[in-house]
Amino acid sequence: MDATEFRRRGKEMVDLIADYLENIEQRPVYPNVEPGYLRSLIPQEAPEEPDTYEDVVKDIERVIMPGVTHWHSPYFYAYFPTASSFPAMLADMLSGAIGCIGFSWAASPACTELETVMMDWLGKMLKLPEEFIAGTHGQGGGVIQGTASEATLVALLAARSRTVRIILANDPQRPETDITSKLVAYASDQAHCSVERAGMIGGVRMKKIPTKQSNKYAVHGETFLKMIQEDKAAGLIPFYLCATLGTTPSCAFDRITELGPICNAEQIWMHIDAAYAGSSFICPEFRPLLNGIEFADSFNFNPHKWLLVNFDCSTMWVRDRSDLIGAFKMDPLYLKHDHQESGLITDYRHWQIPLGRRFRSLKMWFVFRMYGLKGLQDYIRKHVELAKEFETLVRADPRFEISADVILALVCFRLKGSNEMNEVLLKRINNGKKIHLVPCQLSGQFVLRFAICARTTESRHVREAWRIISQLAEEVMQELPH
Amino acid sequence: MDATEFRRRGKEMVDLIADYLENIEQRPVYPNVEPGYLRSLIPQEAPEEPDTYEDVVKDIERVIMPGVTHWHSPYFYAYFPTASSFPAMLADMLSGAIGCIGFSWAASPACTELETVMMDWLGKMLKLPEEFIAGTHGQGGGVIQGTASEATLVALLAARSRTVRIILANDPQRPETDITSKLVAYASDQAHCSVERAGMIGGVRMKKIPTKQSNKYAVHGETFLKMIQEDKAAGLIPFYLCATLGTTPSCAFDRITELGPICNAEQIWMHIDAAYAGSSFICPEFRPLLNGIEFADSFNFNPHKWLLVNFDCSTMWVRDRSDLIGAFKMDPLYLKHDHQESGLITDYRHWQIPLGRRFRSLKMWFVFRMYGLKGLQDYIRKHVELAKEFETLVRADPRFEISADVILALVCFRLKGSNEMNEVLLKRINNGKKIHLVPCQLSGQFVLRFAICARTTESRHVREAWRIISQLAEEVMQELPH
Numbered sequence: 001m002d003a004t005e006f007r008r009r010g011k012e013m014v015d016l017i018a019d020y021l022e023n024i025e026q027r028p029v030y031p032n033v034e035p036g037y038l039r040s041l042i043p044q045e046a047p048e049e050p051d052t053y054e055d056v057v058k059d060i061e062r063v064i065m066p067g068v069t070h071w072h073s074p075y076f077y078a079y080f081p082t083a084s085s086f087p088a089m090l091a092d093m094l095s096g097a098i099g100c101i102g103f104s105w106a107a108s109p110a111c112t113e114l115e116t117v118m119m120d121w122l123g124k125m126l127k128l129p130e131e132f133i134a135g136t137h138g139q140g141g142g143v144i145q146g147t148a149s150e151a152t153l154v155a156l157l158a159a160r161s162r163t164v165r166i167i168l169a170n171d172p173q174r175p176e177t178d179i180t181s182k183l184v185a186y187a188s189d190q191a192h193c194s195v196e197r198a199g200m201i202g203g204v205r206m207k208k209i210p211t212k213q214s215n216k217y218a219v220h221g222e223t224f225l226k227m228i229q230e231d232k233a234a235g236l237i238p239f240y241l242c243a244t245l246g247t248t249p250s251c252a253f254d255r256i257t258e259l260g261p262i263c264n265a266e267q268i269w270m271h272i273d274a275a276y277a278g279s280s281f282i283c284p285e286f287r288p289l290l291n292g293i294e295f296a297d298s299f300n301f302n303p304h305k306w307l308l309v310n311f312d313c314s315t316m317w318v319r320d321r322s323d324l325i326g327a328f329k330m331d332p333l334y335l336k337h338d339h340q341e342s343g344l345i346t347d348y349r350h351w352q353i354p355l356g357r358r359f360r361s362l363k364m365w366f367v368f369r370m371y372g373l374k375g376l377q378d379y380i381r382k383h384v385e386l387a388k389e390f391e392t393l394v395r396a397d398p399r400f401e402i403s404a405d406v407i408l409a410l411v412c413f414r415l416k417g418s419n420e421m422n423e424v425l426l427k428r429i430n431n432g433k434k435i436h437l438v439p440c441q442l443s444g445q446f447v448l449r450f451a452i453c454a455r456t457t458e459s460r461h462v463r464e465a466w467r468i469i470s471q472l473a474e475e476v477m478q479e480l481p482h
Numbered sequence: 483m484d485a486t487e488f489r490r491r492g493k494e495m496v497d498l499i500a501d502y503l504e505n506i507e508q509r510p511v512y513p514n515v516e517p518g519y520l521r522s523l524i525p526q527e528a529p530e531e532p533d534t535y536e537d538v539v540k541d542i543e544r545v546i547m548p549g550v551t552h553w554h555s556p557y558f559y560a561y562f563p564t565a566s567s568f569p570a571m572l573a574d575m576l577s578g579a580i581g582c583i584g585f586s587w588a589a590s591p592a593c594t595e596l597e598t599v600m601m602d603w604l605g606k607m608l609k610l611p612e613e614f615i616a617g618t619h620g621q622g623g624g625v626i627q628g629t630a631s632e633a634t635l636v637a638l639l640a641a642r643s644r645t646v647r648i649i650l651a652n653d654p655q656r657p658e659t660d661i662t663s664k665l666v667a668y669a670s671d672q673a674h675c676s677v678e679r680a681g682m683i684g685g686v687r688m689k690k691i692p693t694k695q696s697n698k699y700a701v702h703g704e705t706f707l708k709m710i711q712e713d714k715a716a717g718l719i720p721f722y723l724c725a726t727l728g729t730t731p732s733c734a735f736d737r738i739t740e741l742g743p744i745c746n747a748e749q750i751w752m753h754i755d756a757a758y759a760g761s762s763f764i765c766p767e768f769r770p771l772l773n774g775i776e777f778a779d780s781f782n783f784n785p786h787k788w789l790l791v792n793f794d795c796s797t798m799w800v801r802d803r804s805d806l807i808g809a810f811k812m813d814p815l816y817l818k819h820d821h822q823e824s825g826l827i828t829d830y831r832h833w834q835i836p837l838g839r840r841f842r843s844l845k846m847w848f849v850f851r852m853y854g855l856k857g858l859q860d861y862i863r864k865h866v867e868l869a870k871e872f873e874t875l876v877r878a879d880p881r882f883e884i885s886a887d888v889i890l891a892l893v894c895f896r897l898k899g900s901n902e903m904n905e906v907l908l909k910r911i912n913n914g915k916k917i918h919l920v921p922c923q924l925s926g927q928f929v930l931r932f933a934i935c936a937r938t939t940e941s942r943h944v945r946e947a948w949r950i951i952s953q954l955a956e957e958v959m960q961e962l963p964h
Contacts, residue, residue: 089579
């Protein structure tokens, strides 16, 4: 396919995409296929000779669409949102065409520099402390990671190497393996599973800090302080806390104003994971949820969740870039370039796990400019309002209860009654394939999560979702003994 | 921006992309900007109110293009290629529009299933041993990672957990930290810097196996065997070898037919990193370079380098998926789904570092079908021929020498003479901005790397590149004392 044919096929693809997204709510949100459905629909091997483009396009409806869970349907309420906007798609097309790999400044200066400036723009929208803004001479700054899991891991690795360095400075004879074998990291028992994985990958002990319903599933300073005191008494070395703002199960907020001073006093790295909730902090009314950021060493959230920048775009800021770079730096000759030594140069390969990276900041640039800060704030507020609307519907129905405070656009709710009854209800909901939800567990209870996800979700979709849930609840309650 | 406007803007973007790629060789391949150039060209903060789309598009030429290193210019000969093809771009547009996050089968069955089948297609093109093919009941199979760095790391982590498990099975009382503190991983001293980083991240010792010019910079079995015997005698536990097929400096090939049996006998995980060279193995004449794969535990290469599938698409196969899953598995309730227990289900989140993932297999599907195996083979062969053409030009010039065997599409060469002279030559070449190359170091010598990179590179571009190099060499030799 040459450029001339691409002009034609590209425009057809634009229409196909617009058609798909304009009519998405007519499709069942969750697919009706059994495991292994796809293999029998296509050949067992790649063709020797080229297929026609017409055949490939025909197979999108025949092979792919029947197996797609439509994350951008306004009837999708599962997990958390994943972003989708037209400006981000346009930017992504451009990114694919430029197709540079921005591992160093020289590998494509625009790729690195736009990223640094976009991270500053976004940092300013969030009113991050000055230390996290790169500017022209800052020690801190931002980087786009692929996912929050990677940010959590990168922060843990930076913390590990910083702690080892500090201890070795005072006790140069101590074997490094003796230090690492005593390191202990912490996170809420509500933290995302990727936090525990980061501990496994980094080969360090990871302890879960208990939370409870009466404390709104938040980690409090008192609990944390007690744990680290006990661990230190046992000869362990607390070195890393991953605090969560907006947990996956219930969107709970750890008390970072209490946790931060403890971390600072104990030289424990405080990383803040606000993967979902972070986008809301661009609104003044939600920004207080980020108070305590001034104590953090690193902070991350996912514009690819709730800020209209298509996946992947997980934004991470650090207070001191040398901490990150210290954990990773390698400089082979084939990656050196003339400007290496300048203070203005950022080589993002030292900030992340992969070496290669796409020109992802173009997506931020297009989205921020095409929406403007006000447009982005309106978008967040609308989702929160829709969640409040759903909460009101649930609260008005005496058969149901709300399982956690509704702070942003996630509603945790359940039928008053057994876990079994709620499991059956969820199964009915998802089998109906009109709406899609996933569960969580809170204090031993099976709970349904209703997250406002799609860009196009409106009040009428939420009310329709409630109508379906309410009707299925009626059926389930009639069938099952209370 | 709504779907109607996207139809218009998307088509304009398609034309912009086609224009860019059709005329790319008129642009200087390497940008003429100083560090920090971009910040002063755009506002310090995001706009409150939306900008117009026209303004955004105008800024592509004004702000972005001056700072782009044009990786897809036929005058780009630096690093290794990064893939760009129109079918991959079309598939990527579709992937962005579907915008599903394929961390589990249920999160979008088509995303997982197409990936498994495409990895089988590609594995068959490479004639991988049957154990690496998933089929419907295989224990092995493939996964798309973001980059080769991640594949190397994932393999190392799987090896680490397998080794710990085996040792603990025989000696359950032994502290795990005692085991990990004695683990030792190996790679060639020519291996990519990301291999050493994987060791740092995984917190294990990593030893470099020496290579030499007389051995074509390849790791031989004898050298490796001697090292592991010494290490075992010193109480260490060899557990992981990253063998490289096609090293970054000179495209050298480790002797995996010798290394494999040693690894198997010693229960050392053999991972093969063929990031660049792997694409060539689809041609029968290059497939012998992969002989020895039958001893490997895992294998990885980057179709996003040389197989026309745009970044990111790094394909990794494992012999036994339970080894990978064992290193990572976490199953919180919000990620469980009904089909969890079935043998046909693959939850790719257990195969990789990030949780989230794009629908990347669409790119493989479009590219494999639109080129066909023959088209892909032709593409590889053409690049190898262009490299041979360049090699012939260099060999015909008595001022120059070839520094390593030219096996695929990379030519390592230098002026006979001092490193300084070659450094000056490279600087002149890159300052001219007509062609772009990067150096490497081989046996203490500063060497120029000439890699055929762009899809559109033709003989005339290679001859023009040689004309420029040859003329600058003349200047440099006149100016500098021999």
